[in-house]
Amino acid sequence: MKIVREALAGTLESSDLMVRIAPRDDELEIVLQSEVIQQFGAQIEAVVRDTLAKLGIFAGLIVIEDKGALDCVVRARLQTAVQRGVDAWTADWSALS
């Protein structure tokens, strides 16, 4: 799938995150802001990359404002943003796990 429009998901509230995605031609740029970036920055980024790879997304600008979300919340919000930012959602449920 391909991100074709800017999309937004999540909230700025505690234990959540706000994800903003935008189309990019051929690079994946992840910009992560987090209150816990020292301890968990690398882990969050790994979750983001894994989630996108399972959806077949390899290009886009991903801006994340993290408020201490669990990994599963990161996945859920990112998947929602992608759902909102693609023209045709073709992912199988197994790609969401």
Place this chain on the structure above:
Amino acid sequence: MSAPLKLRRSMLFLPGSNAAMLSTAYVFKPDCIMFDLEDAVSLREKDSARLLVFHTLKLPVYSRVETVVRINSLSTPFGLTDLEAVVRAGVDVVRLPKTDTADDVHALEAEVERIETDCGRAVGSTKLMAAIESAAGVVNALAIATASKRMIGIALAGFDYVMDMQTERGDGSELFYARCAVLHAARYAKIDAFDVVFSDVNDDAGFLKEVELIKRLGFNGKSLINPRQIDLLHNAFAPTEEEVDYARRVVQAAETAESKGLGVISLGGKMIDAPIVAHARLVIARANASGLRT
């Protein structure tokens, strides 16, 4: 000895879109946690909440508590996708809102079975419950309660029901018939019955008064919107020391009779019927779950 009784005294409502509550609610230890995808979620967040609940259901911490998801009605654009998500994520119970007829349950069951087959989940492992929110639902409560062997309970939802009845919430008399009808249907079908939410979380006395009433009527439990109400509810359902003593003696007598192969159970020279034994087991289960009443 029969399988341990599944207590469903407290069913805690959590808005499916609230990441913080979803991430932490298990610590309050309700008997059931109900993730809501319906009324507590705005139209804008339906897709987001569905995915959040999908992932939350898979958290190991939620494998130790019974999980329920209130999906959107299958007549909405969201209902079927909600169902796909939660059945695949391993939810224990699907709660159908605004159930008016047994056919509503049949339609739900057919979809659940299809999804179970699709995703390799054991057919029949997804349980169902129905919320009754209208005069039609109350009148059809028995048919709804017995519509499927997957059914584990029916719940009365007061807000929509009183609207449908052209009245409003008051001292409880407005719910009298509906409570009795839902309860009788549940007892006949041998499933659980859940009472309405009590919305004023600052009114402990009012809450406890309502809990006394529904416990005496025979409800298994109540839907809750604030974690603070859980302990109050559990304590109200907890037995006294005297009740537990008596229940232990009843169960002891029943087990003795069973081991001796006796057809009749007696305690203190009196014959004891099966419903008394069943009630004694319930009393002990409640005591084991949250101690004696304080």
Place this chain on the structure above:
Amino acid sequence: MSEELLSYAVDPAEEENERQEIVRLLARSDLDYEIGVEAFVVFRLARRLIACAGLEKNVVKCVAIDPDWRGEALGLKLLTEIVHLAHERGHVHLFLYTKPDNVDFFRCCGFYPLAVVPGTVALMENTPVGIQSYCNQLKKLRQPGDVIGSIVVNANPFTYGHRHLVEHAAAHSDWVHLFVVAEDVSLISYRDRFQLVKAGIEGIPRVTLHPGSEYMVSRATFSAYFFKEKGIVGDCFTAIDLLLFRNWIAPALGVTHRFVGTEPFCRTTHKYNADMMHWLRADVSVSPAIAVVEIPRSEQDQAPISASAVRRLLRAGDFSTIAKLVPPTTLALLQSKYRIERPTAA
């Protein structure tokens, strides 16, 4: 939680009762109601309005929480809602004006400071990579030299006066970076203005023509400027626009000089030029000072050439006079596309 928090959008033009309550809530926070706001998000608890945030296009304004209800949680919820509302209305990249004391709070809401006028106002944007990535693009267009000039024009429309300014700057610089204001609120569309500038500077050496951006004389950096045609000037935050130029854009391109024409007619532009002397040159920033070169307008028949004069002549249908003030490309476009139809005498 005994009362449910209601959150919904309000159109201030349609809902006068809601608008009145918003005015009172803003007043309790010492904030003015701004008439440009097109939509509000409000929170209501037990029938009481306790928080609001407004949107004027992509600028977040009028953010207030009832003093009795202040706390970070409600603020984060409010900003979440306004960001989603803006997105629904087609605005992804958002700007926000606030008092400098509130910068830390909005930083927690995903907004990043762009420019701060101490004690007065701060401008923030809702992305950590906005102006930085814009400046990274600009850096690729850097040119060597000791004197790197810059000009920002609206060119509504492009006149011989503009050409004179660019020629003068080019003659006195090693290179000139020329920007066209991108905000589309002028008589002549941005597309057309850009094309006219491109044609109009033909033959002038050592000039790079840049598209405008939201970081330069835009609704976001300089919103009051665009009210002027409606007759509402108000206090304009020229300082923010100029500090953005000095702190971000100029260093990216190595700009040392900014060239402007004197402004005899338009009060807002005149003030902008005067403010430039202060905010680009004085000791108000850690970034190097930028020399401001104000050159007199070129004249035609003893009158300074200005775009506003051309627009007046356009309204009068006086194309023969216009022809003396603008290059042929501008004249042709005005005649074909911007001719103002007037009732013909019977």
